[in-house]
């Protein structure tokens with residue numbers, strides 16, 4: 253089984269490639285949002301997610317806290333990212349260790365960046381080499397390669413609080429500006445992983461439970477979403493979505 257989350261399609265695309273090479277089912281962690289416990293007894297268990305602030309997204313960590321896996325399962329993690337990841341594997345491992353298992357293989361996967369406040373790198377090679385790089389990871393998993401040594405620390409379950417979009421530090425980090433071009437089509441509301449957007453008087457309105465996936469910005473057909481970080485209006489960065497992933501694929505993956 254491969255568990256994933258994806259805002260703009262990079263992680264979904266990589267998860268699907270790994271799933272097809274390994275003949276493993278690919279499932280969005282949001283499917284389990286209302287469960288209190290998720291039991292997966294598979295021998296091979298993968299995690300594919302976008303790196304947010306050198307960590308995994310809050311919704312991913314919330315899922316990990318519910319997950320129960322066998323101690324002898326082979327677990328691997330792939331964090332898609334555009335530049336740097338300092339901690340995400342440790343946190344994935346920590347959640348597994350707390351449930352009696354551990355992370356065996358972990359790799360970062362460079363992809364076009366989607367973080368609006370930072371730069372938008374979308375070098376063509378990141379997409380043109382994606383299939384080849386995913387195939388290499390699939391081979392490593394087939395061979396049960398081990399490249400991650402678990403420190404084996406059992407720390408408290410409160411590590412979710414540190415996740416991007418989950419901590420006090422990130423509250424109020426973004427305020428949303430909905431431009432007049434918003435038609436109230438509701439695509440952003442359908443897509444939002446925390447159901448944080450509603451349509452009021454024909455316009456999108458954001459609530460306060462944002463994990464900063466930027467789906468609403470990148471997928472908006474009218475380019476009507478902008479952010480104010482406190483410094484400047486952040487709508488200069490162009491939209492990015494993975495070329496092989498559609499809005500319907502994100503929505504279906506999130507809610508079905």
Ligand SMILES: Cc1cc2nc3c(=O)[nH]c(=O)nc-3n(C[C@H](O)[C@H](O)[C@H](O)COP(=O)(O)O)c2cc1C
Nearest residue numbers: 259260261262263302305306333334335336365366
């Ligand atoms: C809020 C946020 C924080 C991010 N932080 C990082 C980061 O710390 N390091 C990094 O290399 N990329 C970072 N990125 C870029 C994404 O990890 C990268 O573009 C990823 O492939 C997006 O995956 P997705 O299309 O599946 O959502 C961040 C993106 C967002 C939206």
